[in-house]
Amino acid sequence: MRTEPRAVALISGGLDSMLAARVVREQGVHVEGLNFYTGFCVEGHTHAVRRQDRERPKRNNALWVAEQLGIKLHIIDVVEEYKDVVINPRHGYGQFMNPCLDCKGFMVGKAREWMAANDFDFIITGEVIGQRPKSQLKRNMPVVASESGAHDRLLRPLCARLLEPTLPEREGWVDREQLYDWSGRSRKPQMHLAEQFGLEDYAQPAGGCCFLTDPSYSRKLQDLWQARGERRYELDDIMLLKMGRHLRPRPHFKLIVSREDGENRFMHGYRKRFTHLVPTSHGGPLALLDGEAAEDDLELAARLVARFSQGRDADRVRVAVTEREGTPREMEVTPMAAADVPQEWYVG
Amino acid sequence: MSAEPLQVDARGLLCPMPVIRLQDAVAGLAEGACVQLLATDPGVHADIPAWCRVHGHQVEAVTDDHDPDGIIRLRIRVGGSGIAEQ
Numbered sequence: 001m002r003t004e005p006r007a008v009a010l011i012s013g014g015l016d017s018m019l020a021a022r023v024v025r026e027q028g029v030h031v032e033g034l035n036f037y038t039g040f041c042v043e044g045h046t047h048a049v050r051r052q053d054r055e056r057p058k059r060n061n062a063l064w065v066a067e068q069l070g071i072k073l074h075i076i077d078v079v080e081e082y083k084d085v086v087i088n089p090r091h092g093y094g095q096f097m098n099p100c101l102d103c104k105g106f107m108v109g110k111a112r113e114w115m116a117a118n119d120f121d122f123i124i125t126g127e128v129i130g131q132r133p134k135s136q137l138k139r140n141m142p143v144v145a146s147e148s149g150a151h152d153r154l155l156r157p158l159c160a161r162l163l164e165p166t167l168p169e170r171e172g173w174v175d176r177e178q179l180y181d182w183s184g185r186s187r188k189p190q191m192h193l194a195e196q197f198g199l200e201d202y203a204q205p206a207g208g209c210c211f212l213t214d215p216s217y218s219r220k221l222q223d224l225w226q227a228r229g230e231r232r233y234e235l236d237d238i239m240l241l242k243m244g245r246h247l248r249p250r251p252h253f254k255l256i257v258s259r260e261d262g263e264n265r266f267m268h269g270y271r272k273r274f275t276h277l278v279p280t281s282h283g284g285p286l287a288l289l290d291g292e293a294a295e296d297d298l299e300l301a302a303r304l305v306a307r308f309s310q311g312r313d314a315d316r317v318r319v320a321v322t323e324r325e326g327t328p329r330e331m332e333v334t335p336m337a338a339a340d341v342p343q344e345w346y347v348g
Numbered sequence: 349m350s351a352e353p354l355q356v357d358a359r360g361l362l363c364p365m366p367v368i369r370l371q372d373a374v375a376g377l378a379e380g381a382c383v384q385l386l387a388t389d390p391g392v393h394a395d396i397p398a399w400c401r402v403h404g405h406q407v408e409a410v411t412d413d414h415d416p417d418g419i420i421r422l423r424i425r426v427g428g429s430g431i432a433e434q
């Protein structure tokens with residue numbers, strides 16, 4: 001019989017969940033981390049594809065946190081199951097396309113399943129009351145606990161003293177007096193505690209933990225659903241929303257135009273699945289065409305791609321057009337003038 | 349020690365999917381077993397060693413073709429415990 005209590009901590013890669021896990025580990029509890037991969041995560045190297053992002057450390061923040069804390073981290077692929085959270089959130093969206101309250105319930109629910117399957121005792125999250133609008137309101141704390149099925153096995157060490165005592169506190173697995181009573185948007189207590197623990201160089205995501213809190217990304221996702229006439233996505237779709245300029249010149253197709261080398265290379269991997277265009281007479285970007293395009297659509301697409309090439313001021317630019325699974329053919333087109341590209345074609 | 353490494357193909361997948369594939373493969377293996385991971389996302393250079401350190405496995409060899417369509421191969425030896433038990 002083991003006597004040491006065991007807790008599973010949701011690790012996002014940010015500071016709050018890192019501190020929450022650390023606080024409980026300090027009390028002699030065995031802690032392991034769970035990180036959920038939804039496809040929308042800001043984590044990962046897709047984000048570092050662009051040169052401007054390359055300065056940032058190339059690391060998976062959740063793994064980095066686990067290493068700092070000295071705990072194991074299990075990364076769980078929830079891409080398929082998470083679709084329902086994004087497409088049909090019971091509690092609706094936050095400011096953008098972020099279904100935070102449903103998302104939390106979902107993740108804690110997955111952690112509860114993992115806890116049961118692996119003989120752990122309770123779940124830790126880094127929630128702080130009032131830190132974010134809506135999902136971290138005090139009245140929504142019980143919503144996550146009950147909808148996830150975790151009930152009183154869900155401990156929020158950073159605001160526990162503002163909430164009813166949970167099972168780990170009542171059982172004495174953790175000392176409630178050594179937990180926190182944080183609320184509000186200030187980040188000072190977190191930074192102070194991080195300093196006490198000697199934690200440095202942690203990630204500080206600006207908006208939320210995922211792309212669904214990004215306004216431009218959210219508009220691209222809505223555009224995708226509108227164009228398809230249904231709320232549906234595949235992993236490739238949402239990865240490509242992180243990449244390139246998106247222009248929708250016609251309702252039935254859009255172009256994803258790479259902005260620089262890194263994106264070019266990344267999008268290269270998608271060539272076989274999309275009709276794609278690349279200038280041949282001049283240097284220029286790779287563009288993927290998402291949707292259906294007739295001959296005149298292809299010509300319009302080629303003129304747009306030429307507009308983003310080094311031949312934008314030339315009379316004619318040759319563009320190689322390869323339809324899905326086809327062989328490349330060349331089109332010679334007049335680059336579109338910047339002023340002729342309506343602003344509403346830009347998505348995002 | 350087992351002679352033939354278990355092959356895990358994560359080509360064309362972006363991080364953290366290669367980590368997840370490796371994690372799922374290792375879950376069924378005993379200490380000392382060997383896994384060969386094939387990947388194309390350069391992110392594996394950072395993430396696989398980090399994941400292995402956390403779980404107590406060893407990255408024994410890495411080869412990289414260093415071209416956009418190239419393949420990165422990592423050989424991983426399954427360890428007995430992660431840093432949590434140390």
Ligand code: SF4
Pocket residue numbers: 098099100101103104208209210211212213
């Ligand atoms: S920001 Fe994204 S990952 Fe974080 S709770 Fe909201 S929907 Fe979930």
